[in-house]
Amino acid sequence: MPGPTAILFVLLGTTIVLLVVMLAHASLTATPAGKILAFLAFCVLPILCGFWGLYEHLERSKQTSFCLSCHIMEPYGQSLYVNDPAYIPAAHFQNHRIPADEACYTCHTDYAMYGTIRVKLHGLRHIYVQYFGTPMNPIHLYDPYNNRECLHCHAGARSFENDTHMALLDQIKANQLSCISSGCHDTIHNAASIDKVKMWRPQE
Amino acid sequence: MNASEREFSMSFRFSGLLLIIGLCIEAITLNWIHPIAFIAFFVIGGLFLGAGVLLFLYSVLFHSPPPSSGNLPGN
Numbered sequence: 001m002p003g004p005t006a007i008l009f010v011l012l013g014t015t016i017v018l019l020v021v022m023l024a025h026a027s028l029t030a031t032p033a034g035k036i037l038a039f040l041a042f043c044v045l046p047i048l049c050g051f052w053g054l055y056e057h058l059e060r061s062k063q064t065s066f067c068l069s070c071h072i073m074e075p076y077g078q079s080l081y082v083n084d085p086a087y088i089p090a091a092h093f094q095n096h097r098i099p100a101d102e103a104c105y106t107c108h109t110d111y112a113m114y115g116t117i118r119v120k121l122h123g124l125r126h127i128y129v130q131y132f133g134t135p136m137n138p139i140h141l142y143d144p145y146n147n148r149e150c151l152h153c154h155a156g157a158r159s160f161e162n163d164t165h166m167a168l169l170d171q172i173k174a175n176q177l178s179c180i181s182s183g184c185h186d187t188i189h190n191a192a193s194i195d196k197v198k199m200w201r202p203q204e
Numbered sequence: 205m206n207a208s209e210r211e212f213s214m215s216f217r218f219s220g221l222l223l224i225i226g227l228c229i230e231a232i233t234l235n236w237i238h239p240i241a242f243i244a245f246f247v248i249g250g251l252f253l254g255a256g257v258l259l260f261l262y263s264v265l266f267h268s269p270p271p272s273s274g275n276l277p278g279n
Contacts, residue, residue, distance in 0.1 A: 005234065012231050016224055023220040026213065042216075042260040046223050050253045053230045057242045069238045127239045 008052050015045040061123060062105040070126075072135055075191035076104075083200040086187045088180065094200060097153070111152040138192055147172050150179045208267045215263035219256045226252030 002010075018041040021028075028034035060066055068077040080093040080103060089107065092098045098106040110118050122142065129135050151173065154160040171177040179185055190197075229249035233241040 012227050016227050019220050019224050046253050066237050
């Protein structure tokens with residue numbers, strides 16, 4: 001069964017053909033049926049294609065390959081393959097705790113109301129800085145990493161319910177104690193030293 | 205063909221051209237997974253599609269379409 005992208009391409013092709021036919025035979029618009037056809041070809045279908053295309057692009061922007069398509073992100077992509085379970089992103093990626101094809105998005109989205117919109121706006125800011133500004137070196141998050149993104153999956157999980165987490169749960173929830181920068185799980189991407197660590201090679 | 209019909213014909217053709225370009229940009233950008241593809245789609249493609257649809261609606265609302273028995277030039 002064809003996927004939504006294939007159907008969108010068929011719709012795009014159909015709309016273009018319909019527009020060419022209407023332009024080549026504009027007299028078709030003289031009849032009531034032709035007027036309806038023109039309204040479909042010039043208004044309804046292009047709007048449908050536009051919004052569907054926007055949805056497709058937004059969905060693609062969640063893909064790991066989309067994030068790693070910028071050169072500056074390459075070491076962060078490589079850090080997913082570090083052969084060391086202490087590396088939090090690598091441990092999550094390699095053990096499929098997060099979807100491999102949406103690895104960056106899963107941990108770096110904003111699990112709050114309007115969070116998706118906020119991260120898309122951040123994405124536009126990344127593009128602006130990449131092409132019209134000076135990217136940070138090394139790059140870092142605009143805001144401190146929010147524990148909410150970890151708790152979105154880990155809260156309530158059996159592996160999370162140990163004595164240490166339970167004793168500190170209020171502080172973790174209130175972001176008074178950071179999961180990743182308070183000395184507990186503090187080995188993250190370490191992109192600057194990525195060429196000094198051993199890599200995991202997945203077996204096909 | 206009076207001036208209004210001539211103007212309708214012109215804007216009808218121009219809106220069709222804008223829409224075809226916009227849809228082609230959309231098709232091209234959908235083949236490329238990169239932030240630039242998204243920007244190209246959203247800014248350039250969106251501009252062409254939006255302008256095409258608005259011009260079509262403008263021509264339908266504010267200019268007389270050709271009479272049922274008549275043909276537009278070029279047919």
